[in-house]
Every structure is written in structure tokens, then in C-alpha cells.
Amino acid sequence: MIFINIKVIEEYGPIILSGLNKTAILTVGGFGMGFAFGSILAFTQCFGGRISSRVATAIEESLRSIPLLVLMLLIFFGLPEVGLSLTPVQSAILAIGLRSMAYQSQILRSAILAIPRGQIEAALSLGMTKAQLFTTVIAPQALRIAIPGLVNQFTIDLKDTSIAYAIGVSELFTEAVHVAQVALDYLTPLVFVGAIYFVITFAASSIMSRVYKRIAIPGLGASQ
Amino acid sequence: MGIVSAFELLAKYHSIFLLGLRNTLILTATAFSIGFALGITIAVLREFGPKPIRHLLAAYVEIIRGTPMLLQLFIVYYALPAIGIVLPPIAAAILGMGLNSGAYQSEYYRAAIRAIPRGQYEAALSLGMTTRQLIEVLAIPMAVRIAFPSMVNELVYLLKYSSIAYFLTVIELTYAGKIVGAETFQYLEVYTIIAIIYFALSMAIVRFCKFVESRIRVPGLGAPEATRGLI
Amino acid sequence: MSGEILRVDNLWKSYSETPVLRGVSFEVLRGEVKVIMGPSGSGKSTLLRCINLLVRPDKGRISLEGKEVFPKPYDSIHRIRQKIGFVFQSYNLFLHMTVLDNVRVGLIKVKKLSKEEATKRAMEALRIVGIGPELWNKYPAQLSGGQQQRVAIARAIAMEPTIMLMDEPTSALDPELVGEVLNVIRDLAKQKMTMLIVTHELDFALEVADEIMVLDGGKIVERGKPSEILNNPKHPRTRRFIERLRRRVEHGHR
Numbered sequence: 001m002i003f004i005n006i007k008v009i010e011e012y013g014p015i016i017l018s019g020l021n022k023t024a025i026l027t028v029g030g031f032g033m034g035f036a037f038g039s040i041l042a043f044t045q046c047f048g049g050r051i052s053s054r055v056a057t058a059i060e061e062s063l064r065s066i067p068l069l070v071l072m073l074l075i076f077f078g079l080p081e082v083g084l085s086l087t088p089v090q091s092a093i094l095a096i097g098l099r100s101m102a103y104q105s106q107i108l109r110s111a112i113l114a115i116p117r118g119q120i121e122a123a124l125s126l127g128m129t130k131a132q133l134f135t136t137v138i139a140p141q142a143l144r145i146a147i148p149g150l151v152n153q154f155t156i157d158l159k160d161t162s163i164a165y166a167i168g169v170s171e172l173f174t175e176a177v178h179v180a181q182v183a184l185d186y187l188t189p190l191v192f193v194g195a196i197y198f199v200i201t202f203a204a205s206s207i208m209s210r211v212y213k214r215i216a217i218p219g220l221g222a223s224q
Numbered sequence: 225m226g227i228v229s230a231f232e233l234l235a236k237y238h239s240i241f242l243l244g245l246r247n248t249l250i251l252t253a254t255a256f257s258i259g260f261a262l263g264i265t266i267a268v269l270r271e272f273g274p275k276p277i278r279h280l281l282a283a284y285v286e287i288i289r290g291t292p293m294l295l296q297l298f299i300v301y302y303a304l305p306a307i308g309i310v311l312p313p314i315a316a317a318i319l320g321m322g323l324n325s326g327a328y329q330s331e332y333y334r335a336a337i338r339a340i341p342r343g344q345y346e347a348a349l350s351l352g353m354t355t356r357q358l359i360e361v362l363a364i365p366m367a368v369r370i371a372f373p374s375m376v377n378e379l380v381y382l383l384k385y386s387s388i389a390y391f392l393t394v395i396e397l398t399y400a401g402k403i404v405g406a407e408t409f410q411y412l413e414v415y416t417i418i419a420i421i422y423f424a425l426s427m428a429i430v431r432f433c434k435f436v437e438s439r440i441r442v443p444g445l446g447a448p449e450a451t452r453g454l455i
Numbered sequence: 456m457s458g459e460i461l462r463v464d465n466l467w468k469s470y471s472e473t474p475v476l477r478g479v480s481f482e483v484l485r486g487e488v489k490v491i492m493g494p495s496g497s498g499k500s501t502l503l504r505c506i507n508l509l510v511r512p513d514k515g516r517i518s519l520e521g522k523e524v525f526p527k528p529y530d531s532i533h534r535i536r537q538k539i540g541f542v543f544q545s546y547n548l549f550l551h552m553t554v555l556d557n558v559r560v561g562l563i564k565v566k567k568l569s570k571e572e573a574t575k576r577a578m579e580a581l582r583i584v585g586i587g588p589e590l591w592n593k594y595p596a597q598l599s600g601g602q603q604q605r606v607a608i609a610r611a612i613a614m615e616p617t618i619m620l621m622d623e624p625t626s627a628l629d630p631e632l633v634g635e636v637l638n639v640i641r642d643l644a645k646q647k648m649t650m651l652i653v654t655h656e657l658d659f660a661l662e663v664a665d666e667i668m669v670l671d672g673g674k675i676v677e678r679g680k681p682s683e684i685l686n687n688p689k690h691p692r693t694r695r696f697i698e699r700l701r702r703r704v705e706h707g708h709r
């Protein structure tokens with residue numbers, strides 16, 4: 001492309017790439033937190049008492065209807081008012097994690113609900129306890145069903161780490177914008193980071209779909 | 225924080241909140257409409273169009289889905305001037321969001337077009353319809369009905385992602401919050417109010433669309449919803 | 456007025472090396488009703504689909520009213536299809552349209568009639584198949600199978616085709632609904648509508664058909680007057696096939 005300036009990449013490429021580090025921390029931290037708490041939320045909704053499952057649903061639904069940016073600003077600028085000051089990176093991870101939690105909870109919940117009732121009855125009729133039922137039947141099946149949805153959420157979390165630009169986290173996108181402002185060329189750094197995001201999301205999807213095939217069991221899978 | 229101070233904030237700064245609300249709704253509605261037109265076009269061309277165009281559009285969809293929306297808005301706003309296209313912030317935001325939504329929406333309509341039973345196409349052909357007529361009479365109207373739940377999800381998605389216009393200094397809800405916050409330093413109250421407004425808007429959109437759906441529903445026609453998460 | 460409406464000459468069709476039609480030839484004259492029978496997989500549907508070019512034959516010749524349709528169509532395919540009414544086993548009514556719109560849409564979009572003219576003709580066609588106004592604004596899913604198939608027939612005859620092709624029009628129906636559809640087809644036969652029908656309704660064929668053709672393994676193995684074919688089949692495979700159909704009818708399922 002004629003508008004891409006190779007010189008800018010040569011000169012500033014390493015600076016932009018230095019943001020990869022923070023992007024990785026936000027993605028892995030946010031997604032990981034989302035998975036840990038999302039599992040608990042989904043479990044509560046499926047197996048918890050009436051009140052606790054209602055509360056879990058309310059948490060999930062309200063977090064899903066708030067923009068990530070608002071959540072991040074609320075945490076970073078708002079929480080100090082009640083004496084809770086988090087660094088930009090911590091705030092970003094928390095925001096991404098909370099939002100990811102809400103979506104992963106939904107993904108895991110529908111995966112659990114997709115397990116045929118007969119599976120559970122069969123396990124119980126073998127005399128399994130609830131805990132045994134969960135670890136040997138429900139979790140292995142639900143995780144397999146949920147994988148495509150979880151991978152997708154992972155790529156969404158990755159792409160949305162760019163929103164941490166708002167609170168000054170020096171991740172990929174922020175670095176690219178800073179370079180753009182210095183080099184007085186927006187297109188080149190933006191296309192450059194765009195390519196990086198694209199490669200990572202693409203790689204994540206293809207690796208995960210390979211994993212998915214590897215652990216796939218005939219007759220059990222998500223209709224994607 | 226106090227409920228009282230939240231109400232005071234709302235009362236004192238209602239005009240800026242209202243401006244933000246207005247722009248949020250404009251962003252969401254117009255971006256959705258652009259995305260709808262673009263999405264239908266892409267879907268139809270990818271299903272019925274010539275090979276080279278199919279590949280080209282597939283690449284477009286993959287690129288949009290593989291990169292952040294924020295980056296796309298920045299390219300439209302900051303990079304297009306380099307080739308002589310200068311847009312005001314709100315127009316750039318609408319265009320960027322529309323281009324983004326078009327790629328996602330095209331996937332919903334494509335899945336819907338594929339879900340139309342084969343016999344429907346055969347019946348249309350056997351009446352002597354051309355491909356054009358078949359698209360107009362059968363593929364588009366049916367795809368829209370089948371994809372309706374996904375369209376509702378997309379609308380709610382765009383409502384939330386319209387907050388990203390904040391970065392182009394468009395005074396939508398989130399940016400309005402920033403302005404009020406900077407003046408009062410009551411960030412917690414301000415952003416809580418903003419969050420509640422988004423929540424209420426999401427609920428309202430979902431309710432409204434349920435109503436619309438009950439109006440346009442056709443017995444025997446329906447499909448599971450897809451979201452940006454699960455296509 | 457007599458004359459040849461449809462002529463099929465030495466028609467061949469294979470699906471990935473497997474021959475499905477192996478040199479089928481026959482003709483249908485104006486006002487004739489011809490019935491095709493044959494075991495499952497013998498190529499009956501493929502034959503009908505080849506005639507209105509939903510499926511492209513490999514070899515042979517098809518002509519309509521003396522004009523070549525395949526291999527060198529005398530006109531664009533969609534204009535040729537307008538002259539060939541097609542009734543599907545599974546009705547295939549447009550699910551998102553009301554009964555009236557289903558019958559009108561071809562007239563408005565394809566034949567470019569005015570809405571009033573199209574509506575008038577659609578109502579006339581619906582009257583012929585016995586679908587009353589109380590059903591005109593219903594959607595297909597709200598109708599019984601027999602009603603849906605009658606609407607599908609109305610949709611086809613509203614286009615005023617020169618020939619109707621019907622692919623097992625009653626085999627998806629519950630037994631108690633078969634009669635109403637056969638009655639409609641019987642009426643069409645009385646009006647001298649030219650028809651080529653795949654069906655295994657023996658009594659109906661005996662009454663309505665001018666000729667029965669038995670397809671087996673992609674070939675017409677036997678053809679003749681209905682009474683001959685049904686009462687005195689020559690081919691041993693045809694005899695077994697007809698006997699099987701008889702037994703099924705006696706045991707009350709189809």
C-alpha cells in the first residue's frame with residue numbers, strides 16, 4: 001500500500017511492540033479472572049439456591065449491559081472516592097475481567113444446560129455424589145461444549161484491551177497512537193498494530209479450534 | 225456516595241447528560257442502519273455474487289472481526305485525512321461503527337440465508353424467478369426474520385460500543401460523564417449514573433424489539449439467536 | 456387442440472459417476488395425464504427436476520411445445536420455467552408469506568401483472584383448489600398439509616403453465632388428507648390440464664392417467680394403459696413392485 005511508510009515501522013516498530021507486554025497481561029489477566037469468576041457465577045445459577053442464583057443472574061445481566069469503557073472509568077476514577085485506588089493496569093484488568101466474567105458465565109451456563117438430562121440421571125443412578133457428578137460428568141462435557149464460545153470471548157477481550165488507552169495503560173494501541181502523534185503519521189502505526197491484533201486473534205482461533213478437534217468426542221459438541 | 229448527590233448532579237448537569245444521551249442514540253441508530261445495509265449487501269454478495277467479490281468481502285469481514293473497533297474508528301478519523309477525507313468526529317464514529325457492524329451483521333444474515341430451506345429456493349425457481357427476484361422476494365425478507373434476534377443483540381452491542389466515540393471527543397453519554405466528572409470530581413456518582421442509563425437503555429431496546437418481533441413474527445419461522453460471541 | 460407439449464429424448468443424468476437416469480424417452484401430448492411410478496431411488500424426482508432445469512441433465516434432449524429446452528434453450532431458463540408448473544412433495548410454500556401472497560407473488564414479480572390483476576387471478580386459482588377466503592391471510596404453518604398442497608397447486612396453476620409436473624404430491628400427507636388433494640388434481644384433469652405426475656396412488660392412476668410409465672434403475676422398463684400395467688404387468692420387477700404397493704394400501708399405510 002502506498003500510504004504505508006516503511007521507515008516509520010523501522011524506526012518506531014520496536015516501541016509499538018513494547019506494548020505487547022501490557023496487552024498480554026490485560027488479556028490473560030482479564031480473561032483468566034473472567035473464567036474463574038464466570039465459572040462460579042454459572043455454577044451458582046445452575047446449581048445454587050433460588051436467591052443466590054437470582055443474585056448471580058442480576059450481576060451477570062447488569063455487567064453485560066454496561067460498556068467496558070464506563071466500567072473502566074468507574075473503577076479507575078470512581079473507586080478512589082471510597083478509598084480504593086488501583087493502578088491503571090489493575091483497573092483495566094479488573095474491568096476486562098468483570099465484563100469477561102459476565103459473558104463467560106453466560107457461555108458456561110448454556111453449555112451446562114446443553115448437557116442432556118439423561119447424563120445426569122445416569123450418573124446419579126450410579127450412586128455419585130453431587131461433587132462427583134460435577135467433576136466427572138458435567139464439567140468435562142460442559143467445557144468441551146463451551147470452548148468455541150470461550151475462544152471467541154478471549155479474542156473479544158484481547159481486542160478490547162485497546163480501550164485501556166482511556167486510562168493511560170501503555171498497551172499496544174496506546175503505544176501506536178503515541179508513535180502516530182510523534183511521527184505525524186497515523187495510518188502506518190495503526191495498520192501495523194491492526195496486523196498484530198489480527199495475527200493474534202487469528203492464531204488464537206486456529207490454535208483453539210485445533211485443541212477443540214483434538215479433545216472432541218464424537219456426538220458431543222457445540223453447534224457453532 | 226449519596227443518592228442525594230447523584231440526583232443533584234443529574235439536576236444540575238441535566239443538559240449535558242441529555243446531549244450525551246441524544247448523541248449516544250444517534251450513534252447507535254445510524255451505525256446500526258449503515259451496518260444493516262452493508263451487512264445485507266455483503267451477505268447477499270457472498271452467497272450469490274461472483275467468486276472474486278466473495279473472496280474480497282470475506283477478507284473484509286475477517287479483517288474487521290480480527291481488529292479492535294477502537295482502532296477502526298481511529299483509522300477513519302485520523303488516517304483518512306491523509307487521503308483527503310476529513311470527517312467531523314461524530315461522522316467518523318458513525319462511519320467506523322457502521323463499517324464494523326456491517327461485517328458482523330453480514331455474518332448473521334449469511335447464516336440466516338443458509339438456514340432458508342432448499343425447497344423454498346426451488347419453489348421460487350420453479351415459478352420462473354431470476355436470481356435477482358429470488359433475492360428480493362425470498363432471501364432478504366426471510367433472512368431478516370430469521371436473523372431478528374441476532375439483530376437485537378447487535379443493537380445492544382452497538383449501544384455499548386458507541387461509548388468508544390468518547391475517544392474521538394464525541395459528546396455521547398460516556399464523554400458527558402467525563403465532562404461532569406472533571407468539573408465535580410464526583411466520578412463514582414457520575415459513572416454510576418451513566419452505567420444505570422446504559423443498563424436502562426439496553427433493557428428498553430430489548431423490550432421494544434420483543435414487541436416488534438411479536439408484530440412481525442410469522443408462524444413456523446424462527447431461529448436461535450446469534451451474538452457477536454457465538455456466530 | 457392436440458399436439459405435443461413435452462418431449463424427452465434419451466435423457467441421461469449421473470451424480471458423481473452413479474447413473475440415475477439412463478436414456479429416458481417419452482412424450483406428453485396436450486391434455487394428457489401421464490403417471491410415473493417406480494421404486495424409491497429409481498430417478499423419478501431427478502427426471503422431473505431435469506425437465507424444469509432445476510437439475511441439469513448430462514445428455515439427451517428436452518423440448519416444450521416443439522421448442523428445444525435442453526441442451527440449447529430457446530429462451531432464458533427462468534422464462535421457460537414460467538411455462539412449467541411444479542408441485543413438490545413437501546409443498547414448499549413460502550413460509551413468510553400469506554396464502555394469498557404465495558399465489559400472487561409469481562404473478563406480480565415474475566409475470567409483472569398489476570397487483571389488482573394478480574389478486575384477481577390468485578383468488579380464482581384458490582377457488583379452483585377449494586381454498587376459501589377465511590384462509591387467504593393465514594401463513595403456511597397455520598394450514599393442514601392438504602390445504603398447503605392445494606395452495607401450492609393454486610400457486611402453480613395461477614401462472615397458467617402449459618404443463619404441470621407433480622412429484623408425489625400426496626405422499627407427505629396424512630392418509631385422511633390425501634383425498635382432497637387428489638380431487639383437485641382430478642378436476643384439473645377434467646379441465647384437460649396437461650400433467651406429468653409421479654404418484655403411487657393406484658386407484659387414482661387407474662382413473663385419471665392416459666398412460667403409466669414405470670421407471671426402474673433410471674430406465675422406463677414398462678409403459679402402457681393403466682389397466683394393463685396395474686392388472687397385468689409384463690416385467691417381473693414391475694409385477695413385484697405393484698404387488699408391494701397393493702399390500703401397502705391393504706395394510707392401510709403408504
Ligand SMILES: Nc1ncnc2c1ncn2[C@@H]1O[C@H](COP(=O)(O)OP(=O)(O)OP(=O)(O)O)[C@@H](O)[C@H]1O
Pocket residue numbers: 470475493494495496497498499500501502
Ligand atoms: N443432489 C443429489 N446428489 C447426489 N445424488 C443424488 C442427488 N439427488 C438424487 N440423488 C440420487 O439419485 C438417485 C435417484 O434419486 P431420485 O430422488 O430421483 O429418486 P426417486 O425415484 O425420486 O426416489 P423416491 O421415491 O425416494 O423419491 C438416488 O439414488 C439418490 O440418492
Ligand SMILES: [Mg+2]
Pocket residue numbers: 499500501622
Ligand atoms: Mg422422489
